[in-house]
Amino acid sequence: MGLVAEFQIYCDALPLVSVANAVPDASIVCSLQYNHGRRPLFLATVTGSSEQAVERALTDAYDVQEWTRIGTAGDTRRYQAVPALSFEEQLGGQIDDLSGLEALATADAIIERITVTADGWEQMGWFADRAAFTEFSSFWQRNADFGLERLTRDAEPKPPGNGLTDRQLEALRTAYEMGYFEIPRRASLDAVAKELDISASSLSERLRRAQTQLIQETVATLWPPLPEAEKQ
Template identity: 75%
Template sequence: MRLVAEFKICCDALPLVEVAATVPEATLILELQFNHGERPLFLVTVTDGSDQVVANAFSDAYDVGEWTLVGEAGDTRRYQVMPALSFEEQLGGQINDLAGLEALATADAIIEQIEVLPDGWRQTGWFADREAFNEFSAFWQQNADFRLYRLTRDGESKPPGDGLTNHQQEALRTAYEMGHFDIPRRASLEEVATELDISASSLSERLRRAETQLIEETVATTWPPLPD
């Protein structure tokens, strides 16, 4: 029985957490490339946030070695980051069971997405069975603050909106509560952006991405295909 889990590991020693804390208005999605020895290469997709502030955060972070901007589109940038520390060096001060940490790398699991937050990582992962998930969750419960948000069998549907980032959920909720979607509209895009302390253009893109995600998860799946 394969399982899909969504969870958060609250641990400020995790890689790039310092960067996320420095640029809280940005969304950081991390991919790990484990074919680079004991220091896996990081591929980081950053949405929103000032280009210069993000660049300064990478340059100032204690756990970042070299970094390169490899592409951008709108408010989304893609970076290649070489960590300055191995996972053992990074987490050794907080986690005593480093052998257990290394064992997780060979667990029967695939971490599909990592969102770096100012206080840890929010992740979605696939686990071969309940035993593999229990081993993974037990390690982090003993060594950090582990919070489980969702645990379903492979193939079970997930609630609409689970694909949204925290920033997208916050933007939709704030815009809704302020009356941005009311008819007539009670709050402008600029007013909602001010409440969120981001630019109007960043809010517009964040709302568009969130709305697109919700459409793809809900009504789009019920439409017949368009004619050729």
């Protein structure tokens, strides 16, 4: 059995915290793309506040070298941000144990959600066992303020993506970033298929399977069964 933890790291030197301070009425959820070396790119999903205020905050942020808006849906916008600093450069003034920071990248854990706040990061993650969580939490207790909100036991963690295959994830992300899901659509099925170098019919099937999987894993599990009379 693994552990599911929800916690807050209070450290205003963490990436994008200055952006959260500049737009306190916005919700900022980010993820890291670790395949970009010592300066992993950030994908930030921002809901609320004005487009102008959010993008001005990204432009003014000392830890953002450049940013690109890659999708919009209602009042939610998605950005890719290139960091101006490595984690070691960004946190070096507040954290003495930089080798310990690097070790966290190989911890037996999956951080599924990072919400950026005005004073740090709120995170939810899966940890293989108590030792893995203790290693993680002890580091932040030594180097910043750490607040544990919830720690529960659960089944072994699933890989990120709610059971989607790599191809389904790629199709959903490409379609989203190109504006296929926007109203009105900014990209056709054929355009997205061409970007992925597959046929439109293959893309359509891939998207349907991905959407069905997401509904089964998220929305459907929350709904009570319909009475038999309503199903007919």
